[in-house]
Amino acid sequence: MVRIVGILVGLGFVGALLISLVSGLITYISEPAVETAEHAFHLHPKEVHFASDGPTGHFDRQQLQRGFKVYREVCSACHSMRLVAFRDLEALGYSEAEVKAIATQWPVPSPSINPDTGEAATRPSVPADRIPPPYPNEVASRAANNNALPPDLSLISKSRHGGAAYIYSLLTGYRDPATYRNEEGEALPAESQPGQGLHFNPYFANLNIAMAPPLTSTGQVTYADGTTSTVDQMARDVSAFLVWTAEPKLESRHSTGIAVMIFLLIFTGLAWMAYRNIWAGVKH
Structure with a gap:
């Protein structure tokens, strides 16, 4: 009896899955997806290369120090970096x-109270200490940013599709919505125009982002190594720095x-030679 009930329950589940599949196929065929403005005007990250790319990638310490300077002087006004301690910066080449x-x-806040002011x-x-956030809590952060919450940047290059290329594209991708045209030459429709407190950026998921362009002009940051701090250069440097903070x-x-791949290749060669040596005199 238990076996029969189990079979019937299983058949019921299979039947429900088949009905769901058929219903989904009918809906897909009869009601094709409508392309929204986000699809028509959204752009994929630009093609940009960093020293850390690929299986043999490495960090450019000079670039990381420049990127940290951009974060410290520009990004840290709104964005926290809670997972990075100051002593971690020694890996960037700082003494x-x-x-x-x-x-x-x-x-940073101290547990003590100022006796003069209370x-x-x-x-x-x-x-x-870890790098302290610019605001004491989320409420204060939203209040200072038109109710938008600036994300923590510690793992941002891992938590966004496209990683460093996406960050670079976003920082250099702000456009004038009135004159912007997509690849088909279409103008941005009125319903997709940025509202109050928003800025048009085709690399952002819904096209309009609360963050104003953070990198605006050459010389906004002065690099210690003499590199010219163009908007493109600053965007590349801070993107590379955020790759390091995430990994x-x-x-x-x-x-x-x-090293593991070299070991496996050598081990495979030795195993093959051992196999040939052991079974060399055995006739099939």
Whole structure:
């Protein structure tokens, strides 16, 4: 009896799946998807290459330091980086003294109270501290950004399709919606025009983004190595830096992978020669 009931229940599940499949096919054929403005005007990330690309990719320390400078002087005004500690910056080529100097520029809340004002006191950060966020909580962050929540940038290159290429494209992709035309020469329809507090960017998923263009002019950031800080250069540098924040062990992972592949090739060769040696005198 139990077996019969089990068979009937299984047949019921199979029947429901078949009905769902047939219903979906009928809907797909009879009601084709309508292309929206997001599909018609959205652009895929630009083709851009970084030193960290590919199985043998590595980090350009000078570029990472430039990218950190862009984050510190531009992006950190709105975006947090909660997973990166100041001492991690030594991997970018900074000395211990330089890391300490960088940390002191970021004050963090102190558990003590200022005896003169009665307000919460602050203290300079130390290398063991993580980079503090620009706002104390989400409410304050939204209040300062027209109710939009700036995402944390620690893992942004991993959490967005296209990674560093997407970040670079977004930073350099702001356009004037009044004059923008897609590949077919079509103008942006009125319903897709950015509303108040929004900015048109065809690389953003729904075309309109709350973040104003953060990189606006050459010389916005002064690089210590003398590199000219054009908008394109700053976008490349901060994109490369955000690859490092998301995967700081990328180089060791690549070197380990190459070593493993070499070992497997050698092991395969030895196994094949052992097989030939052991079975050489055996007739089939």
